[in-house]
Amino acid sequence: MKLGVVGTGLIGGSFALGARTRNLFQQFVGIDPDPSAVKQAAELGIVDEIAAEVPGDCDAILLAAPSDHIAGWVVALAEHPAIVFDVGSVKGGILDAVVAELGHVPPRFVPCHPIAGRERSGPGSAHEELFADRLVIQTPHSQLSQADLEQVVFWWRSLGARTQTMIAADHDDIYAVTSHLPHLLAFAYLQQVAPEHLQHAGAGFRDFSRIGGSDPDMWTAIFELNKNALLPAIDAYSEDLARLRRAVDEGDSADIRALLAKARRNRAGSS
C-alpha cells in the first residue's frame, strides 16, 4: 500500500509517521511545492521518496496542503484511481470550488478536518501521536461510497483520533464560531497593540491574543473560503459588542453584569 502525501508539514508529516508506525501503508511518497520541506521530510524518514507529481500507483493520497490549494489538487487528481482525503479547515468552500470546476465532486474524495494543533508547523514538528484523542471530522458528499468513508475513518482511528461525520455546511457554521471568528477577533485586537503595551501584558493578554500570532497566509485562505459562514458570525458578535459598549457607556451595571454572567455560563465546561 502506497500513500502519497501532498504537503509534508506538521499535519501531513504527522499522519505519515503515525501511519508508518501502525503499518497502515508500506510506502510513503512526498509531494510539496516547497523543496526544502519535502527534502527535510525525507531526511526525517517521514517519506521514502520525493516526487514532483503524485505517482499513478498510489493507493491513497493525503492532501495536507494549505486550505486554498486543496480544491485545485482534488480537481487535478479527479481521474486518479486512489482514495483522496484532505485536512482543510473549511469544508463547504472546498467542495463548492471543486464543483465550480468539474460540475461534480470526484466520488473517491473524502473531505476531512482534523482538529489538531497548528501553532507549530513544518516537518520538524511532526510526530506520530499528533492525532491521539483529537477529533477528526468527515463531511461526506452525495457521490461518496460508504466503503471509502469507512476506510478513511479507520485510518484516523488507527492513529488514535475520535471521528465524527457532519454535513459540510454545519461544520462550517460551527467552526466559523468556535475557531475562525476568535482568530479574526484576535487579529483585529492586535492592530492597536504597540511596543509600550507588551511590557504590561499579563497572562490574560497572552492567552487571549496567542492565536493572533498565527500564520497570515493560512488564515487569509480560511477566512476567504468560509466567508459565507464567517460574515454572519462577525455581525452577531458586533451586535453583542455594541450592547456591551452601550451598557458601559451608560453606566448600566445590571446589564453589564448580566452580559458577563451569560458569557461565563456559556463557557462553563471548557477548561
Place this chain on the structure above:
Amino acid sequence: MKLGVVGTGLIGGSFALGARTRNLFQQFVGIDPDPSAVKQAAELGIVDEIAAEVPGDCDAILLAAPSDHIAGWVVALAEHPAIVFDVGSVKGGILDAVVAELGHVPPRFVPCHPIAGRERSGPGSAHEELFADRLVIQTPHSQLSQADLEQVVFWWRSLGARTQTMIAADHDDIYAVTSHLPHLLAFAYLQQVAPEHLQHAGAGFRDFSRIGGSDPDMWTAIFELNKNALLPAIDAYSEDLARLRRAVDEGDSADIRALLAKARRNRAGSS
C-alpha cells in the same frame, strides 16, 4: 508593626503570607465584609485576628477589596495615621472618586496595582510567592511623600515583585488596551457560543476565551471605573474589526493578509 488587611482573598492573603515570611510586619488583622472569607483566613494563619473595623493602631493598611470598594475605604480611612495602599486594577477612577468625596487625596494613600493572577480567588488560593517576579505599579499623586512611596515599594520588592512608577492616566490607558479590552471582547464573543459549539472547541478557543470566564462582579466594576480609557479602546478596535470584515467581504486577499501580518508583528515578543 501591625498590618490591617482589608479583603482577605487571594491578593490580600498572599501579601500577608509573604510579608509574614519576610517579617515585614509582626501582627496581621483581617477585615472583610464576607465573614466566611476572613474566618478562613484566620484558620489558615493568614491573619492573627479578625476585626469589624480597621484598628487605630495599624501601621499600614492594605486595601485588597474589589476595585469599586477601594475609594470608599480610602475616604473612610482619610484620618487614619497609617500608610494605606491598594491593589485596584484601575487607578485614575479610584483617585477621581476619592477627590470627588474629599476634595483631595489623603497624603499617605499609595495607589498600587499588582499584575498578578486572578483566575483563582479566595484565601484558600493565597500563597506567599504570588508576587514573585510579578510587576507591581505605583501611581503617585501630588500629595504623596517620597518616603511613603519608597516604603511601599520596599514591601512589594521584599515579596519578590518588580516595581514601576507611572502616571495614573497612563496606567489606565495602557491597561485598558492590554487587559480590560481583551476581557470585554472575550465576554462579547461568548454571547453567541452555545452548547453545541463547546464540543468543537479546540485549544485556540480555550485560550482565547479563558478570560471570558472571569468574575462578572469584579469586571463590571473595572469597566465602569475605567470607562474613560476603555471606550476609546473599544472604538479603535471596532474600526479595525470593520476594516478586516470589509476585506473579507470584498475578497481583498492583500488587505486581509496585511492586517494579519501586522497583528503578528505587533504581538512578536510575547509568548
